[in-house]
Amino acid sequence: MIDDGWEGVLIVVEETGGRVRRVRRHDPDRRERIAETALELIAERGLEGLSHRAIAERADVSLSSTTYHFADREALIQAALERAAERFASYVGRWAAEHARDTREELAQALADSVMACLGEGRAGAVVEFELYLAALRRPALRAAAGRLTRDGVEAMAPHVGPVVAACIPPVMNGLCLQVMTAPEPVGREEVLAVLRQVLGAAPV
Helix, strand or coil: CEECCCCCEEEEECCCCCCEEEEECCCCCHHHHHHHHHHHHHHHHCHHHCCHHHHHHHHCCCHHHHHHHCCCHHHHHHHHHHHHHHHHHHHHHHHHHHCCCCCHHHHHHHHHHHHHHHHCCCHHHHHHHHHHHHHHHHCHHHHHHHHHHHHHHHHHHHHHHCHHHHHHHHHHHHHHHHHHHHCCCCCCHHHHHHHHHHHHCCCCC
């Protein structure tokens, strides 16, 4: 039984006579699975660790499947990072709805929690975001997805704090996340919170 890379088709070699026939196999999500696997590998290994072969092994598909859906490595990178931008848009939309009635102090507290999550459950997503920003420096095709991260963050915060302060939040959050993830000594939540209070004009409680 050989996977020929074409979505939904399997080559089956019959035991008698060695005849070959094609039969349908329902696998409509293969392209999405490959893109999702690419996203996982970028989070784990960075762009330099991404290859068709690595994706094929992780996604349990043939190498020809990855090249059928994504002609080259650049197409894989673009699909994965556009997927990350869509996921971030969904996240910030939910976050904004959850904190719609927060005071500025409560917003600062919630944003501080998001920064500190970069050391744990939020690390993979943060790494992918930074990979996207860096990749967009040299790959114009990725700039729309990179710009969407900032735009969605600003749009989510603008109803809470106004457009000017909202425009300050994405770069500040990026800087804080990068700091806590790379600092040689641990950065405390209170340090992060102090910066966010300053940006938001929140009074400490």
